[in-house]
Amino acid sequence: MDRLTRDRRSWNMSRIRGRNTKPELVVRSVLHCLGFRFRLHGKGLPGRPDVVLSRHRAVVFVHGCFWHRHHGCRFTYKPKSNVGFWTEKFEQTVGRDSRNRAELGRLGWRIVVVWECQTVDRSALTKRLAAALNAVEWVPTRSGKQIA
Numbered sequence: 001m002d003r004l005t006r007d008r009r010s011w012n013m014s015r016i017r018g019r020n021t022k023p024e025l026v027v028r029s030v031l032h033c034l035g036f037r038f039r040l041h042g043k044g045l046p047g048r049p050d051v052v053l054s055r056h057r058a059v060v061f062v063h064g065c066f067w068h069r070h071h072g073c074r075f076t077y078k079p080k081s082n083v084g085f086w087t088e089k090f091e092q093t094v095g096r097d098s099r100n101r102a103e104l105g106r107l108g109w110r111i112v113v114v115w116e117c118q119t120v121d122r123s124a125l126t127k128r129l130a131a132a133l134n135a136v137e138w139v140p141t142r143s144g145k146q147i148a
Contacts, residue, residue, distance in 0.1 A: 002081045023119040024050050024062040030126050031060070036133065045109070047100030058110040058133055061097075062119075069094050070115045 002009060031038060042052035049059035065075035069090050079086045101111050112132045119125055
């Protein structure tokens with residue numbers, strides 16, 4: 001049984017953002033510090049990736065652990081009320097994510113998925129993104145040019 005009224009729960013859920021979330025802002029900040037330039041929410045691409053690095057033919061999805069079902073994460077719990085609704089919603093989300101990644105792969109894009117819980121440790125996230133985008137040797141300068 002939900003401890004909130006139906007109206008209050010609806011209000012709470014309406015406040016959950018889909019864009020410019022804190023984890024997404026952290027990922028964008030790290031990418032910018034690594035010297036990458038990017039576009040946001042690629043309209044013409046399957047799944048509308050959160051970050052599109054056209055020059056590197058790569059996309060980054062920043063997934064919330066709860067909504068996108070990060071396997072083994074403590075944030076991936078199951079709501080105790082309205083179980084049927086949530087089960088179906090989560091299955092649809094995971095299926096859609098899988099189809100979008102497959103289509104992007106067929107189109108030749110490299111795909112990086114960053115989970116919400118991975119944005120807490122900024123240094124680990126920086127290393128992971130640099131490695132995933134083949135930029136380990138990348139050292140940005142103030143002018144934005146690469147130092148070899």
